[in-house]
Amino acid sequence: MANMNLYSRGDKMFVRLNMLLIAIFTISTLYPFIYIAAVSLSEGSAASAGTVFWRPIGLTLAAYDYVLAEPLFWSSYRNTFIYTFGGTFVSMLIIVPGAYALSKPQLFGRRYFNLFVAFTMWFNAGLIPFFLNMRDLNLMDSYFGLIIAFACNAFNIILLRNFFESIPQSFEEAARMDGANEFQVLWKVYMPLSKPALATIILFCMVARWNGFFWAMVLLKDEQKIPLQVYLRQVIATLADDEEFGLSIIDATYSVETVTAAIMVCSIIPVMIFYPFIQKYFNKGIMLGGVKE
């Protein structure tokens, strides 16, 4: 871009105004998180009275004590980890070999298999047939059901297939000379060369699993199996109802507001921890995603 000393006075004004506007946007993006964190650390009476703005009023961990003593919080937290890691693992187990096979020119009927996968991006049976299917398959209310039912999607498969296709044939030839079979070629040649694409897909899968709530809410009846987001939703529903009837439970140290905020903070923390690591991949990921079939 242009050199610094070439700026005219108008340019300097423009740059400063621009920075100011970006700073405002950034702060307004960040503010809700600060607000929630402040509420979670405040005294219940202060949070219910609405006196918390950006720092905790009457700093206390009472809400966290309450949340962490709740067995359902822990079981749902554990379940979220099961769905996130188990789900991503199963996804990769199906997607990676599938995308590899689709990328092979010698695959008989390759065009039709590709269309078979891509068609689901354009036409979807919808909520009800999917739900009835899950019931017919007896996959309601089970860990396995929730994990397997959302293992694939056409977008991720096509993204990975495109990446595999972009790898020159010459890379695998040496391995084939040594008598490697398809599985070995995939494992030893293609997967190491596809790290950015694989990282992107793992990221997409994990984020979707960590945040997913709708189908978990619909398919799981057993409280012991629900993930964190469904648990959080139940707590928020209580919050909303209490508001409606004006019955907020106000304890000296915690209230519905602070407890809800504490659960939200607990759910965001792992995302915040992983965020710096995943950040370098999603620029690449979006680039890859831009190139569809």
Add this chain to the structure above:
Amino acid sequence: MVDHTSSAAVNEPGREVAQDGHWIRIVDHFKREWQIYVMLLPMILWFVVFLYKPMYGLQVAFKDYSIFRGVAGSPWIGFEHFETLLYSDQFARALKNTFMISMLSLCFGFPVPIILALMFNEITNQLFKRTSQTIVYLPHFISTVIIAGIVITAFSPSAGIVNQFLQWLGIEPIYFLIKPEWFRPIFIGSGIWQEAGFSSIVFLAAIAGVNPSLYESAVIDGASRWQMMWKITLPSILPTIIIMLIIRIGNLLEVGFELIILLYQPATYETADVINTFIYRQGIQGAQYDLAAAAGLFNAVVAFVLVMTANTISRRLSNTSLW
């Protein structure tokens, strides 16, 4: 896409042998290449069981479905459910709301990431740029439930920060979440808050691809940064803007119904209830599976037509189809 399917076979000798030769070659092919079919199989099975079987199940839209008779055993009733929907005020409302919310978020939400990308591009302080980008991308990775939790907390009539602010200004508190007129602004606003930053990545990538010599010659001609932004950057990323716009129009029916389910209440159905929330309430909560499936089929067909039209337009305009 080029079909290489038969190229391996074509190059082999003995192509002209009779029909049995053909079969031998096919058997040969599978003997040699069985491994890639083994790799493909789980994925194809998954698609059949979880995506194509439900398409077969869509027939309940034309049936009087009963759980005990199952999908195949329930009697056909033709278009009765579609007629019911046609005369249903609730469905008409859901249809109207879907389009209204979609169009409004397109009008207000679509320009924001473009403006953000243009603004990010003008920042010369790299540390400031990276920090602010990191922060504005973050909400994309936050669960809908948390977004809803933040909205409910912030807009609460007694404890919420928004009403505290209004009170400070001397305005009576408003119970935002039971006011139909406030639902759409809140929903669209939280959508922009969550996605605008992350969506700007696509446009930033397009800006990164602009030929630097254009800026160099503009500098020599004494152009200001503002002029360069308007005359060089914006026109250069116009193709990307158009493609993104077409994709958005193709997905017009895809309103983030998960957030709606979390935020709406009977008091706000009037402006908040969209097709998918209607399907959820009628079908999954109300067990009227057949009627809800009919609404879903309608939704899927309209969405299919929109996506296909969008793709055709994009192919004509840019010679690069979206898939």
